[in-house]
Amino acid sequence: MERRDFLKISAVSGATAALDACGKPERQLIRFIPETDLIPGIAVWRPSVCTMCPAGCGTTVRVMEGDAEVTRKGQLGLIKMGLAKKIEGNPDHPVNHGKLCPRGQAALQVTYHPDRIRHPLKRSGARGSGKFQEISWEDGIHELVTRLAALSSGQKTAALAIVAKPMRGQRRVLLESLAHALGAPPPVFFQFFEEAVLRQANALSFGRAQLPTLDLAQSNYVLSFGADFLGTWNSPVAQNVGYGEMRQGRPNLRGKLIQVEARMSETGANADQWIPARPGTEGLVAMALARVILTENLRPASAAGGAGELIPGWAEGLKDYAPEKVEQSTGVPAATIAHIARDLAANSPAVVIMGGAPLAQTNGLFNALAVNALNALLGNVEQPGGIYFTPAPPGMAPAQGLPIQPASAYAALTALLGLSTPTTLAPASPPQVLLLDEANPVYALPDPRVKDAIEKIPFVVSFGGFLDETSIFADLILPDHSPLESWIDDVPESGVTQAVVSLAPPTMKPLHHTRATPDVLLEVAHQLGGRVSKALPWKNYEEMLQAAWGPLQKEKGSVQASSADEFWSKIRKQGGWWSSEVAPAAQGRPASAGGPPVSYKEAQFSGNAKDFPFLFMPYESQQFLDGSLAHLPWLQEMPEVLSSVMWGSWVEINPQTADRLGIQQGDLIEVSSTRGTLKASALVFPGIAPDVIGMPAGQGHQQFTRYATGRGANPFKILDPVFEPATGSLGWAATRVKISRVGKGKLALFGGSLRESPREFGKR
Amino acid sequence: MARQWGMVIDLDRCTGCEACVVACHAENNIATVGEDQAARGRAMHWIRVERYWEGNFPNARVIYRPVLCQQCGDAPCEAVCPTYASYHNPEGLNAQIYNRCIGTRYCGNACPYNVRFFNFYNPVWDKPLNLQLNPDVSVRSVGIMEKCTFCIQRIKVAEFRAQAEKRPLKDEEFNPACVQSCPPKAMVFGDLDDPASEVSRLAQSNRATRLLEEVGTLPNVIYLRSVS
Structure with missing residues (x-):
C-alpha cells in the first residue's frame, strides 16, 4: 500500500489511534457489504473462453470466496467476493477437450496484474510521457462521443481508424458495425505473426x-x-x-x-x-x-x-x-x-x-x-x-472465396494510417481519431513511420488494460474488464471439425473501476444516435450476444432447450454451443480452386550475403507469443523449453559457428541488419543451421508493466521491409544480419547447461 | 486400504509444451523469484521439462523429460532430515511438513533428482497478485524447503468426498494439476497398488523405466521411453 492511500484510509476510518499497535494497516480497512454469496472454502467452476491467442479454447475457472481490496465510491476497503483462482480447460469443449496450454493458464495473472489500469484516464502530460489523470466514466465517454460526433458533423468520418487485436465473434461485429455506421474504413485486426x-x-x-x-x-x-x-x-x-x-x-x-x-x-x-x-x-x-x-x-x-x-x-x-x-x-x-x-x-x-x-x-x-x-x-x-476446414456456425458467413484485398493486416494498417503500403492499396487520408483495442503495432512493427503516424493523430483512445508502446500515446484510456470479468464469445477458425461458438458470461465481478469495452461502445453508439444507434441498438453486450446467438436454439447442437431463456441459461453454463454435425463434407474442395498458376521464384533476402552472412530467424515465443504476454510473471519465469532461459532474451547460434567466431554461451552479441542493431546474450544451440541466427520474439518492451519493461531485446526492430508480394505480408524470415561479440551478457538458465549427460537417459 | 500413489509419464506423448509447469505454479502457490534470483539458481519449479540434446547439426535431436519429485519408495531426503520434516506418508508420498522444517537443506543435497527448493526469501506477490493464491495450499516462508506433493490437497478433497458419499475412490476421479493440464495426455496418475488402475496397467509397459533407478530410490514415477 502507498503511504498516501494509507493516510487517506486512516482519515476515513478514524482508526489512526490503533495503528501504532497494529502495524498492519490493511486490517484497518473498512469492510463493504459482500456482493456475492459464496460458501467460504467451497470452490465453484464457471465456464469462460481463453483470449490469450486466437485458438478460441473453452476454459473452466475455479472461483472461491476471498477478501479483495477494492475501491468503491472513491473509498478503499475490503470486500468478500468470488475470486478466480485457477483456469483449466473446459472438458466439454470440442477444441481443447479439457486441456489448456501454459499461456492460457497464466491468463489468471491478467486479472490480478498490479499494473492494470484501474479507472479511466486522461492524458495530463506530453504525448508518450505516461502522465495521466483519473477521470470519471461519464466524462470519458462524453469526451469520446463529442470527438466522434464532431467527426461526423464535419463529414470527415473517414478520418476514424479502429485498430484491434485479432478477434472473431460479436466483438468483431461490433467494431465493424461501428466503423461502417460512422462511414469509416473497416477496422484492422493486427498482430505480428499473421496468417x-x-x-x-x-x-x-x-x-x-x-x-x-x-x-x-x-x-x-x-x-x-x-x-x-x-x-x-x-x-x-x-x-x-x-x-x-x-x-x-x-x-x-x-x-x-x-x-x-x-x-x-x-x-x-x-x-x-x-x-x-x-x-x-x-x-x-x-x-x-x-x-x-x-x-x-x-x-x-x-x-x-x-x-x-x-x-x-x-x-x-x-x-x-x-x-x-x-x-x-x-x-x-x-x-x-x-x-x-x-x-x-x-x-x-x-x-x-x-x-x-x-x-x-x-x-x-x-x-x-x-x-x-x-x-x-x-x-x-x-x-x-x-x-x-472448420464450418462456420449457422447465421455466420463462412470464410469462402478470397479474403478482402489486401489480405495482410500489415498492409491494411499502414494504409489506414495514411502511409504507403507494400501493395497496390492506396493510403487513406491520415485519421483524426484512432480507437485502439489491445493491438500494439508500435512494438510489433519494424516500420518507424507507424509510431510517427500514431503520434500525429489528434485524438487517440485506448481500451486495453495495460500501458504499452502504443497505448502510451493515448489521450483517453477507457480500460476494459479483464477477460475473466467479461462476457466473451469466439468462433474458432480451426482446431475442430464441427461448427463451434465459444461463449461465456463473466466468472467474477470486476476488481477495478473498469468497464467492458463492448458495453462502452454500445453506450457511445446510443449517445451518438441516428444511424449509429440504429446499427447498434442493444443496451448491453449480453443483449447483443443473445440476439446473435439465440437463434442457434433452432439448430441441432450441444444445447437442447424448449424456450429462449432456457437455451440462454444452458449455453451460459456449458460455455458455448457446438454443432452435433461433426466433419460435414465438402467445406473446401480442390476442384473449386481457381486463379492463374503461381510459379516458383527464388526467395529474396535483404542485405548482401558478403556483409551480412547470416539469415535472421525470429520466431513466436513459447512464453510470450508475439510479445503480448510478456507482462505475466508466470510466463517470464517459465523456462523456455529448448533453452531453459527465464526472464530474458537470447540469440541462438550453431556450435560450429560460435566456435569459429570465438563466441561462448552467455556472451553479449550484437546483431545488425541494414535496418538496425540489437544486443542479446548468445545461446549455443545445436538445432540451428550454421548460417542462421535464431531469436525468440516477445521481449524488448520499452513500456509494458514492471515485469516486461526494459527486459531483453525486440527482434522485430531490426527486420528489413521485405514482403510477400501477393498479400503484402512482412517477410519476417528474410532479413540477413551480421553478428559480433561485444562483451559479457547474462542468461538466467534453469537447466545447468544445454548438454546434460545423456547417460542417465538410458539406451536411446 | 492404503494406496500407493504413482504417476506414469509417456515420453513419446510429451511435447515439451510446459502446460504442467504453469499449472503447478497456479495450483501450489509457488512464488516467482525474479531474474536476479533465477540466475542464481533459486527459481522454484516443482515440475520442470528437461531436454537432452544428442548429436550435432544436422543430426541434432532432443528428448524431453518432465521431472518432478519421484516420490521415492526409499527416499534419500527423508533419512537425512534432523527434524523429521521430510516424512513418508502412509500412501507412499514423500511429504514435507513445513512447520517442522528448520532449513538445513540436507534433503535438497541428498535428493538425486534436484526437485527440492529452498525459500531464500519470504515470497512476495505484488498486490493484487496475492488474490490468485489457492486457499487450499499453505504459502511457504523464508527458510523452508518445498517440493511437489502430488497435489495432496486434491487427494484429500477427493478422499473426503468419496467418504461422504460412502463409496470407494474411483480411478482417475481426480488428478494433480500437472496431469489435469497435460494436452497430449502424457501423464497418468493413480494407485499403483490397484491392479485395475490405468497407471498400474501402463507401468507394466515394456517401455517403462525409472529415473536413476540404479541409485536404489524406488521411484513411484515411471517413464515410458520414447520410441523411434
Missing part, C-alpha cells in the same frame, strides 16, 4: 480463406514445414491432444513426424526426423516430393485437382523439380526426398503442414500452394487423418 499468406493459399487451392484443422489423431505420417504446431501455431492445444493420440493412442500403430525447418522448434524437437532445409526452399522440397510420387506412379496427378493446376508444370509431372535438381538449392539430399515421398504415399493417411517461417519469405505463397497441392495429391483434404 495472411496461408489464408490466401487455402483460398486459391481449396476455396477457403481459413487456417486448416489437422486430424492428427488419425494420421499415420505427419510432414511439417516450419509449423510449430505443438508450440504456438494455429490451435496448439487441439494439436497437442491429437499428437498424443497419433503417437500412442492406437494399439500397435505409431504415427511418424518429420519436421523440415532450419531452426529446430519445440515441435521439431519431437520429430522422428529433423531436416534443416535451406530457408525459402521449402516449396521446392514439397514439389520434389510430389515429383517422386508422380514419376513412381504412387498417385495420379489428377488427384490434386485444382490445387495442382496452380503449380506450373504439374500436369507434365513437375520435370523442373526432380530431387537431384533441387538438392543443391534446398540442401536436402535427393535420397532423403525419395525416401520421404515413398513413406508419404505408403503411410496413408499422411498429412503435410506448413506454417511459420516458410510463409514469411518473398516466395511464401508458392511454398504454401506447393504444400496444398501435395496434400491434395495425397488425398488428404477432408479425409480422416488429413486436413479439414
Whole structure:
C-alpha cells in the first residue's frame, strides 16, 4: 500500500489511534457489504473462453470466496467476493477437450496484474510521457462521443481508424458495425505473426480463406514445414491432444513426424526426423516430393485437382523439380526426398503442414500452394487423418472465396494510417481519431513511420488494460474488464471439425473501476444516435450476444432447450454451443480452386550475403507469443523449453559457428541488419543451421508493466521491409544480419547447461 | 486400504509444451523469484521439462523429460532430515511438513533428482497478485524447503468426498494439476497398488523405466521411453 492511500484510509476510518499497535494497516480497512454469496472454502467452476491467442479454447475457472481490496465510491476497503483462482480447460469443449496450454493458464495473472489500469484516464502530460489523470466514466465517454460526433458533423468520418487485436465473434461485429455506421474504413485486426499468406493459399487451392484443422489423431505420417504446431501455431492445444493420440493412442500403430525447418522448434524437437532445409526452399522440397510420387506412379496427378493446376508444370509431372535438381538449392539430399515421398504415399493417411517461417519469405505463397497441392495429391483434404476446414456456425458467413484485398493486416494498417503500403492499396487520408483495442503495432512493427503516424493523430483512445508502446500515446484510456470479468464469445477458425461458438458470461465481478469495452461502445453508439444507434441498438453486450446467438436454439447442437431463456441459461453454463454435425463434407474442395498458376521464384533476402552472412530467424515465443504476454510473471519465469532461459532474451547460434567466431554461451552479441542493431546474450544451440541466427520474439518492451519493461531485446526492430508480394505480408524470415561479440551478457538458465549427460537417459 | 500413489509419464506423448509447469505454479502457490534470483539458481519449479540434446547439426535431436519429485519408495531426503520434516506418508508420498522444517537443506543435497527448493526469501506477490493464491495450499516462508506433493490437497478433497458419499475412490476421479493440464495426455496418475488402475496397467509397459533407478530410490514415477 502507498503511504498516501494509507493516510487517506486512516482519515476515513478514524482508526489512526490503533495503528501504532497494529502495524498492519490493511486490517484497518473498512469492510463493504459482500456482493456475492459464496460458501467460504467451497470452490465453484464457471465456464469462460481463453483470449490469450486466437485458438478460441473453452476454459473452466475455479472461483472461491476471498477478501479483495477494492475501491468503491472513491473509498478503499475490503470486500468478500468470488475470486478466480485457477483456469483449466473446459472438458466439454470440442477444441481443447479439457486441456489448456501454459499461456492460457497464466491468463489468471491478467486479472490480478498490479499494473492494470484501474479507472479511466486522461492524458495530463506530453504525448508518450505516461502522465495521466483519473477521470470519471461519464466524462470519458462524453469526451469520446463529442470527438466522434464532431467527426461526423464535419463529414470527415473517414478520418476514424479502429485498430484491434485479432478477434472473431460479436466483438468483431461490433467494431465493424461501428466503423461502417460512422462511414469509416473497416477496422484492422493486427498482430505480428499473421496468417495472411496461408489464408490466401487455402483460398486459391481449396476455396477457403481459413487456417486448416489437422486430424492428427488419425494420421499415420505427419510432414511439417516450419509449423510449430505443438508450440504456438494455429490451435496448439487441439494439436497437442491429437499428437498424443497419433503417437500412442492406437494399439500397435505409431504415427511418424518429420519436421523440415532450419531452426529446430519445440515441435521439431519431437520429430522422428529433423531436416534443416535451406530457408525459402521449402516449396521446392514439397514439389520434389510430389515429383517422386508422380514419376513412381504412387498417385495420379489428377488427384490434386485444382490445387495442382496452380503449380506450373504439374500436369507434365513437375520435370523442373526432380530431387537431384533441387538438392543443391534446398540442401536436402535427393535420397532423403525419395525416401520421404515413398513413406508419404505408403503411410496413408499422411498429412503435410506448413506454417511459420516458410510463409514469411518473398516466395511464401508458392511454398504454401506447393504444400496444398501435395496434400491434395495425397488425398488428404477432408479425409480422416488429413486436413479439414472448420464450418462456420449457422447465421455466420463462412470464410469462402478470397479474403478482402489486401489480405495482410500489415498492409491494411499502414494504409489506414495514411502511409504507403507494400501493395497496390492506396493510403487513406491520415485519421483524426484512432480507437485502439489491445493491438500494439508500435512494438510489433519494424516500420518507424507507424509510431510517427500514431503520434500525429489528434485524438487517440485506448481500451486495453495495460500501458504499452502504443497505448502510451493515448489521450483517453477507457480500460476494459479483464477477460475473466467479461462476457466473451469466439468462433474458432480451426482446431475442430464441427461448427463451434465459444461463449461465456463473466466468472467474477470486476476488481477495478473498469468497464467492458463492448458495453462502452454500445453506450457511445446510443449517445451518438441516428444511424449509429440504429446499427447498434442493444443496451448491453449480453443483449447483443443473445440476439446473435439465440437463434442457434433452432439448430441441432450441444444445447437442447424448449424456450429462449432456457437455451440462454444452458449455453451460459456449458460455455458455448457446438454443432452435433461433426466433419460435414465438402467445406473446401480442390476442384473449386481457381486463379492463374503461381510459379516458383527464388526467395529474396535483404542485405548482401558478403556483409551480412547470416539469415535472421525470429520466431513466436513459447512464453510470450508475439510479445503480448510478456507482462505475466508466470510466463517470464517459465523456462523456455529448448533453452531453459527465464526472464530474458537470447540469440541462438550453431556450435560450429560460435566456435569459429570465438563466441561462448552467455556472451553479449550484437546483431545488425541494414535496418538496425540489437544486443542479446548468445545461446549455443545445436538445432540451428550454421548460417542462421535464431531469436525468440516477445521481449524488448520499452513500456509494458514492471515485469516486461526494459527486459531483453525486440527482434522485430531490426527486420528489413521485405514482403510477400501477393498479400503484402512482412517477410519476417528474410532479413540477413551480421553478428559480433561485444562483451559479457547474462542468461538466467534453469537447466545447468544445454548438454546434460545423456547417460542417465538410458539406451536411446 | 492404503494406496500407493504413482504417476506414469509417456515420453513419446510429451511435447515439451510446459502446460504442467504453469499449472503447478497456479495450483501450489509457488512464488516467482525474479531474474536476479533465477540466475542464481533459486527459481522454484516443482515440475520442470528437461531436454537432452544428442548429436550435432544436422543430426541434432532432443528428448524431453518432465521431472518432478519421484516420490521415492526409499527416499534419500527423508533419512537425512534432523527434524523429521521430510516424512513418508502412509500412501507412499514423500511429504514435507513445513512447520517442522528448520532449513538445513540436507534433503535438497541428498535428493538425486534436484526437485527440492529452498525459500531464500519470504515470497512476495505484488498486490493484487496475492488474490490468485489457492486457499487450499499453505504459502511457504523464508527458510523452508518445498517440493511437489502430488497435489495432496486434491487427494484429500477427493478422499473426503468419496467418504461422504460412502463409496470407494474411483480411478482417475481426480488428478494433480500437472496431469489435469497435460494436452497430449502424457501423464497418468493413480494407485499403483490397484491392479485395475490405468497407471498400474501402463507401468507394466515394456517401455517403462525409472529415473536413476540404479541409485536404489524406488521411484513411484515411471517413464515410458520414447520410441523411434
